[in-house]
Amino acid sequence: xxxxxxxxxxxxxxxxxxxxxxxxxxxxxxxxxxxxxxxxxxxxxxxxxxxxxxxxxxxxxxxxxxxxxxxxxxxxxxxxxxxxxxxxxxxxxxxxxxxxxxxxxxxxxxxxxxxxxxxxxxxxxxxxxxxxxxxxxxxxxxxxxxxxxxxxxxxxxxxxxxxxxxxxxxxxxxxxxxxxxxxxxxxxxxxxxxxxxxxxxxxxxxxxxxxxxxxxxxxxxxxxxxxxxxxxxxxxxxxxxxxxxxxxxxxxxxxxxxxxxxxxxxxxxxxxxxxxxxxxxxxxxxxxxxxxxxxxxxxxxxxxxxxxxxxxxxxxxxxxxxxxxxxxxxxxxxxxxxxxxxxxxxxxxxxxxxxxxxxxxxxxxxxxxxxxxxxxxxxxxxxxxxxxxxxxxxxxxxxxxxxxxxxxxxxxxxxxxxxxxxxxxxxxxxxxxxxxxxxxxxxxxxxxxxxxxxxxxxxxxxxxxxxxxxxxxxxxxxxxxxxxxxxxxxxxxxxxxxxxxxxxxxxxxxxxxxxxxxxxxxxxxxxxxxxxxxxxxxxxxxxxxxxxxxxxxxxxxxxxxxxxxxxxxxxxxxxxxxxxxxxxxxxxxxxxxxxxxxxxxxxxxxxxxxxxxxxxxxxxxxxxxxxxxxxxxxxxxxxxxxxxxxxxxxxxxxxxxxxxxxxxxxxxxxxxxxxxxxxxxxxxxxxxxxxxxxxxxxxxxxxxxxxxxxxxxxxxxxxxxxxxxxxxxxxxxxxxxxxxxxxxxxxxxxxxxxxxxxxxxxxxxxxxxxxxxxxxxxxxxxxxxxxxxxxxxxxxxxxxxxxxxxxxxxxxxxxxxxxxxxxxxxxxxxxxxxxxxxxxxxxxxxxxxxxxxxxxxxxxxxxxxxxxxxxx
RNA sequence: GGGUCCGUGGUCUAGUUGGUUAUGACGCGGCCCUUACAAGGCCGAGAUCGGUGGUUCGACUCCGCCCGGACCCA
Numbered sequence: 001x002x003x004x005x006x007x008x009x010x011x012x013x014x015x016x017x018x019x020x021x022x023x024x025x026x027x028x029x030x031x032x033x034x035x036x037x038x039x040x041x042x043x044x045x046x047x048x049x050x051x052x053x054x055x056x057x058x059x060x061x062x063x064x065x066x067x068x069x070x071x072x073x074x075x076x077x078x079x080x081x082x083x084x085x086x087x088x089x090x091x092x093x094x095x096x097x098x099x100x101x102x103x104x105x106x107x108x109x110x111x112x113x114x115x116x117x118x119x120x121x122x123x124x125x126x127x128x129x130x131x132x133x134x135x136x137x138x139x140x141x142x143x144x145x146x147x148x149x150x151x152x153x154x155x156x157x158x159x160x161x162x163x164x165x166x167x168x169x170x171x172x173x174x175x176x177x178x179x180x181x182x183x184x185x186x187x188x189x190x191x192x193x194x195x196x197x198x199x200x201x202x203x204x205x206x207x208x209x210x211x212x213x214x215x216x217x218x219x220x221x222x223x224x225x226x227x228x229x230x231x232x233x234x235x236x237x238x239x240x241x242x243x244x245x246x247x248x249x250x251x252x253x254x255x256x257x258x259x260x261x262x263x264x265x266x267x268x269x270x271x272x273x274x275x276x277x278x279x280x281x282x283x284x285x286x287x288x289x290x291x292x293x294x295x296x297x298x299x300x301x302x303x304x305x306x307x308x309x310x311x312x313x314x315x316x317x318x319x320x321x322x323x324x325x326x327x328x329x330x331x332x333x334x335x336x337x338x339x340x341x342x343x344x345x346x347x348x349x350x351x352x353x354x355x356x357x358x359x360x361x362x363x364x365x366x367x368x369x370x371x372x373x374x375x376x377x378x379x380x381x382x383x384x385x386x387x388x389x390x391x392x393x394x395x396x397x398x399x400x401x402x403x404x405x406x407x408x409x410x411x412x413x414x415x416x417x418x419x420x421x422x423x424x425x426x427x428x429x430x431x432x433x434x435x436x437x438x439x440x441x442x443x444x445x446x447x448x449x450x451x452x453x454x455x456x457x458x459x460x461x462x463x464x465x466x467x468x469x470x471x472x473x474x475x476x477x478x479x480x481x482x483x484x485x486x487x488x489x490x491x492x493x494x495x496x497x498x499x500x501x502x503x504x505x506x507x508x509x510x511x512x513x514x515x516x517x518x519x520x521x522x523x524x525x526x527x528x529x530x531x532x533x534x535x536x537x538x539x540x541x542x543x544x545x546x547x548x549x550x551x552x553x554x555x556x557x558x559x560x561x562x563x564x565x566x567x568x569x570x571x572x573x574x575x576x577x578x579x580x581x582x583x584x585x586x587x588x589x590x591x592x593x594x595x596x597x598x599x600x601x602x603x604x605x606x607x608x609x610x611x612x613x614x615x616x617x618x619x620x621x622x623x624x625x626x627x628x629x630x631x632x633x634x635x636x637x638x639x640x641x642x643x644x645x646x647x648x649x650x651x652x653x654x655x656x657x658x659x660x661x662x663x664x665x666x667x668x669x670x671x672x673x674x675x676x677x678x679x680x681x682x683x684x685x686x687x688x689x690x691x692x693x694x695x696x697x698x699x700x701x702x703x704x705x706x707x708x709x710x711x712x713x714x715x716x717x718x719x720x721x722x723x724x725x726x727x728x729x730x731x732x733x734x735x736x737x738x739x740x741x742x743x744x745x746x747x748x749x750x751x752x753x754x755x756x757x758x759x760x761x762x763x764x765x766x767x768x769x770x771x772x773x774x775x776x777x778x779x780x781x782x783x784x785x786x787x788x789x790x791x792x793x794x795x796x797x798x799x800x801x802x803x804x805x806x807x808x809x810x811x812x813x814x815x816x817x818x819x820x821x822x823x824x825x826x827x828x829x830x831x832x833x834x835x836x837x838x839x840x841x842x843x844x845x846x847x848x849x850x851x852x853x854x855x856x857x858x859x860x861x862x863x864x865x866x867x868x869x870x871x872x
Numbered sequence: 873g874g875g876u877c878c879g880u881g882g883u884c885u886a887g888u889u890g891g892u893u894a895u896g897a898c899g900c901g902g903c904c905c906u907u908a909c910a911a912g913g914c915c916g917a918g919a920u921c922g923g924u925g926g927u928u929c930g931a932c933u934c935c936g937c938c939c940g941g942a943c944c945c946a
Binding site for chain 1: 874875876877878883884885886891892893895896897898899903904905906907908909911912913914915928929930942943944945946
């Protein structure tokens with residue numbers, strides 16, 4: 001009867017659909033002016049060659065949203081980009097080819113980097129396809145391609161024209177290993193064990209002074225010293241001068257409130273530059289610049305005999321020399337926070353260099369960020385804090401190769417700097433001259449192209465502009481950015497800054513922030529801990545659909561989630577269940593089922609359709625709020641318990657033996673509920689739902705279908721259906737308790753309802769396998785009140801401070817007497833503190849228990865409002 | 873040190889504006905091959921909701937403090 005295989009083979013089906021979808025247009029963006037756009041600003045990942053489980057979580061979220069919005073009828077653009085430029089690739093290429101980047105031409109080096117990047121992208125794309133992500137591959141982009149970096153340069157040019165971009169000499173964070181400037185966001189503070197040295201500076205015409213420092217190697221860069229103005233130890237000493245040990249320069253003591261009197265001796269040396277504080281003081285007090293650290297992290301000629309030593313060596317050599325010459329008073333271990341390069345962990349230096357900067361306009365950034373809807377909303381706070389804490393402008397120039405060139409030239413004759421115009425990008429200033437021709441300042445013709453390149457974040461922070469088609473199309477905010485909370489200070493921050501600067505708009509309407517993925521044991525995933533899981537392993541063990549479901553149910557978006565194998569197990573079981581439902585249903589459905597005219601729905605049909613409509617609505621609400629966990633849970637619950645446990649069992653009689661009209665009504669309702677379920681599940685489990693869809697009388701792909709909208713039904717019939725389902729479930733549970741087969745035949749079943757309702761017993765009788773009689777009132781069996789069930793929400797507000805006493809009286813009263821009072825008076829009365837209080841009937845219910853004392857053998861069951869008598 | 877989030881059965885997790893017996897999953901125990909389903913079904917046990925004060929008739933939910941954890945910043 002059915003061509004549905006007995007079991008579902010995910011490995012085969014997932015492979016098949018993956019290929020099918022690639023050849024189809026189901027995921028393509030139509031740019032249809034009639035439908036609302038839903039554009040996702042997919043954050044382009046760095047092509048590491050490995051899409052790890054943390055990436056996968058974010059892509060799952062985007063894919064759930066993309067698939068949901070397609071069902072909702074939106075014109076979805078889910079592009080995929082690649083953030084290609086950057087140091088790790090340069091290092092990898094140097095390693096693989098055993099060269100230094102300066103050994104070959106910039107062109108050659110770039111070419112190798114591109115080649116390497118392409119192979120890395122291929123591997124990650126494969127994983128994305130395995131996991132069933134529905135990007136529109138016609139909209140794939142690479143930040144290293146001309147068409148992309150043209151836009152990067154264009155945005156740079158526009159920002160230069162509006163004075164967001166400027167060139168200046170200013171202290172910057174410098175990584176001596178990468179030999180480039182880096183931005184504040186690329187510096188990570190690490191707690192390290194260091195040594196605190198106590199060093200004596202001899203006074204020049206005044207007493208000596210002792211300072212404490214962790215960086216004796218910076219003594220040659222010492223230009224001043226400072227104490228807290230309120231520090232009594234140094235009263236009257238401001239303005240004293242001292243000679244820097246070993247290096248001989250004379251420095252003056254100043255007072256500044258920023259000095260921490262608790263640290264060391266309370267006196268600190270100011271070097272150019274030990275840290276950001278030094279840079280501030282240097283500027284504030286107009287101190288001399290003694291640059292002693294070279295770009296590659298060695299001491300220069302100002303260090304005299306120590307010239308050429310790497311920083312770490314210089315530290316110990318100079319400390320030794322201080323000790324030998326009697327300047328070192330003490331040395332003790334200390335905890336210190338060291339700023340390190342986030343790419344290579346090398347401690348950073350602060351050097352003053354000519355660099356390109358982007359102005360950080362805190363107010364504009366926050367104004368913009370506030371207009372974005374953050375999910376969860378507290379993620380905005382992260383951005384706010386970071387933004388408010390920004391001290392320096394964003395340094396965007398990098399002394400590297402594989403990146404977007406800064407489109408500028410310097411006149412070799414007069415030093416005038418010429419920035420490209422929008423018309424001449426993309427341009428590589430190292431190989432091309434500016435369009436302006438001769439220097440507008442001096443008329444010279446000798447241009448030196450800028451060899452500095454841009455920070456990679458300059459590329460990735462225009463992704464919303466790029467995917468939205470800027471500048472051909474005026475920019476309108478896209479609908480969604482999804483990303484991890486660990487990169488709010490970079491990706492989100494820079495994108496907001498740049499979009500506001502270039503367009504005056506917010507980049508996205510919604511920012512959905514995902515948490516981190518931890519291992520099964522609750523710890524960060526790491527290979528050494530043995531809790532590392534690669535998405536492919538999960539697919540191999542179970543299926544991509546199961547993996548995707550586990551990601552959705554791991555926790556609500558925004559929280560960190562633990563990867564749980566048991567969640568995958570549970571998802572697999574659900575899929576088995578779903579498959580069996582489909583297999584059973586498909587056998588009863590035919591091509592004309594969906595269009596059954598004027599289906600004569602019985603009560604249970606009305607009930608399942610109403611339930612289904614309710615679920616469709618609440619799941620849509622969840623999806624709109626990106627509550628994927630809640631959405632999937634609701635659908636799974638509906639499918640398993642309402643549809644399979646209750647509804648399917650209730651209509652089996654009609655499906656197998658019903659007359660055509662009533663059978664077709666059941667078939668139609670079954671089809672409606674099942675196809676709605678598949679559509680609601682399809683964002684989470686795209687493969688099995690597509691496979692199931694193909695076995696039902698449906699058209700096309702489930703992913704091209706629309707969000708379910710079941711027909712409106714008679715509400716009273718639906719309520720009756722709910723009672724029937726409740727009764728059927730109760731009888732089924734009882735049979736199971738009794739160890740009876742579910743189809744065990746019963747003598748008869750009597751259903752007692754308080755008010756007579758024309759319950760449709762047709763399906764119920766078949767399901768419980770007994771004739772069913774509906775009665776009004778209470779059954780003629782001995783029911784003994786045994787307890788009281790208080791409705792606190794009714795009773796509490798009425799009695800307020802007396803509520804506790806009333807509850808006590810109700811609970812301590814004899815239930816039998818209470819029942820009698822209720823029957824005669826319609827309420828209960830107590831005397832409390834001399835007052836008579838009346839407890840209305842709606843404030844409590846008496847719990848009754850059936851006491852079988854003689855008479856007919858009968859079992860009494862409670863099913864919601866109904867009392868069910870079962871005669872065996 | 874500042875900030876954000878969090879602490880619910882053995883494990884993970886839900887809990888909407890405070891209101892009956894606190895959700896589900898995995899695991900565990902028992903029963904059941906019932907015309908979709910044993911790679912399954914049904915049932916059961918298992919939680920003083922981190923601790924402690926407070927607000928309230930009533931607190932998992934609101935507030936204070938403490939303990940513990942994660943992340944961000946300094």
